[in-house]
Amino acid sequence: MSSSWGNALKISIFGESHGPGIGVVLDGVPAGLALDLEQINTFMRRRAPGRDKTSTPRKEKDLPEILSGFWNGYTTGTPLTALIQNSDTHSSDYSQFASIARPGHADYTGFVRYHGFNDIRGGGHFSGRLTAPLCFAGAVAKQLLAQKGVLVGAHIFRAAGIPDQPYPTLSLDAQTLLSPGEKDFPVLDDAAGEQMRAAVEKARLAQDSVGGIVECGVIGMPAGIGSPMFDGLENGLASLIFGIPAVKGLEFGDGFAAADLLGSQNNDPFCIRDGKVSAETNHAGGILGGISNGLPILLRVAFKPTPSISQTQQTVDFKAMTQGSVNIRGRHDPCIVARAVPVVEAAAALALADAFLSQGM
Numbered sequence: 001m002s003s004s005w006g007n008a009l010k011i012s013i014f015g016e017s018h019g020p021g022i023g024v025v026l027d028g029v030p031a032g033l034a035l036d037l038e039q040i041n042t043f044m045r046r047r048a049p050g051r052d053k054t055s056t057p058r059k060e061k062d063l064p065e066i067l068s069g070f071w072n073g074y075t076t077g078t079p080l081t082a083l084i085q086n087s088d089t090h091s092s093d094y095s096q097f098a099s100i101a102r103p104g105h106a107d108y109t110g111f112v113r114y115h116g117f118n119d120i121r122g123g124g125h126f127s128g129r130l131t132a133p134l135c136f137a138g139a140v141a142k143q144l145l146a147q148k149g150v151l152v153g154a155h156i157f158r159a160a161g162i163p164d165q166p167y168p169t170l171s172l173d174a175q176t177l178l179s180p181g182e183k184d185f186p187v188l189d190d191a192a193g194e195q196m197r198a199a200v201e202k203a204r205l206a207q208d209s210v211g212g213i214v215e216c217g218v219i220g221m222p223a224g225i226g227s228p229m230f231d232g233l234e235n236g237l238a239s240l241i242f243g244i245p246a247v248k249g250l251e252f253g254d255g256f257a258a259a260d261l262l263g264s265q266n267n268d269p270f271c272i273r274d275g276k277v278s279a280e281t282n283h284a285g286g287i288l289g290g291i292s293n294g295l296p297i298l299l300r301v302a303f304k305p306t307p308s309i310s311q312t313q314q315t316v317d318f319k320a321m322t323q324g325s326v327n328i329r330g331r332h333d334p335c336i337v338a339r340a341v342p343v344v345e346a347a348a349a350l351a352l353a354d355a356f357l358s359q360g361m
């Protein structure tokens with residue numbers, strides 16, 4: 001099913017961008033997890049629009065209302081449901097897209113797939129807004145993982161071609177991992193962040209948009225979580241991460257760069273460190289054979305530039321079968337990468353929580 005995912009921990013995301021609300025049902029959350037609701041809301045605010053000038057001016061509070069599965073401060077073990085109201089919708093901005101395809105959007109493919117019955121307002125179920133319930137689910141998964149000593153964080157690795165510092169691949173500590181998430185613009189190097197912001201603003205003024213890369217790190221992961229072949233950690237992570245709109249690429253560890261290395265350069269020599277099996281380097285990004293090796297898990301996610309730009313663009317009317325042009329009005333992120341940082345964390349946390357629970361841990 002398109003918007004349901006998971007083995008031991010299942011999520012089902014519902015709603016459309018301009019419908020009454022969006023939400024998620026989580027099934028498989030163990031009973032007795034003391035949810036910190038303030039922590040969930042703080043995490044959700046990191047994704048919500050309007051936090052930084054690089055994001056859309058659409059105002060949404062993104063306050064999840066928990067409808068089931070939570071009682072007296074603890075999860076009950078039965079389905080946990082959260083609903084988020086949509087309030088700031090301008091649906092008239094979208095009426096023309098029932099037949100005119102916005103380049104870079106799913107208007108045409110959605111029309112063909114759903115025979116014209118899909119809700120086109122605000123991108124409907126294809127909208128980046130559907131990552132709000134994903135973040136709720138991810139916030140719960142992060143709390144579950146934290147109980148096991150596993151921490152997930154992320155930062156903007158690159159935006160508009162401008163690089164941040166990378167996470168250290170071996171000595172990644174909690175402060176370095178999590179500090180970007182405490183900032184309005186989640187980078188390690190604030191000077192690089194200022195350059196990124198300036199480049200985003202330049203693109204916005206030129207009626208254009210930019211993309212970028214989010215780097216995600218996981219620490220405290222014990223060795224031995226995951227499986228080979230089709231149920232590995234990389235599989236689960238990839239499946240959820242490609243569920244995030246605008247994701248076009250994903251790499252683990254050295255990723256595509258590993259293809260140009262020699263085996264002697266790419267292999268991570270094993271060693272014993274603090275009485276544990278460890279390695280001298282971490283080109284593998286913490287995963288071997290689909291299974292965690294106890295080193296930090298590192299992955300990078302490429303986001304395309306925001307498809308909605310206010311320049312006139314060539315397109316077609318797919319009902320009238322004519323070629324013409326389109327001008328997109330409405331409110332859009334000139335760069336979605338900052339808002340995508342917590343979304344990547346959420347997707348990663350869900351994949352890892354599912355892997356733990358699938359092994360009865």
Ligand SMILES: Cc1cc2nc3c(=O)[nH]c(=O)nc-3n(C[C@H](O)[C@H](O)[C@H](O)COP(=O)(O)O)c2cc1C
Binds near residue numbers: 131245309
């Ligand atoms: C957090 C987030 C916010 C987004 N905001 C916008 C936006 O304001 N304008 C836009 O055109 N696309 C936005 N997108 C991307 C589109 O939803 C996405 O590119 C589009 O639905 C087509 O899907 P695809 O790129 O996965 O093929 C956003 C994506 C995310 C993850």
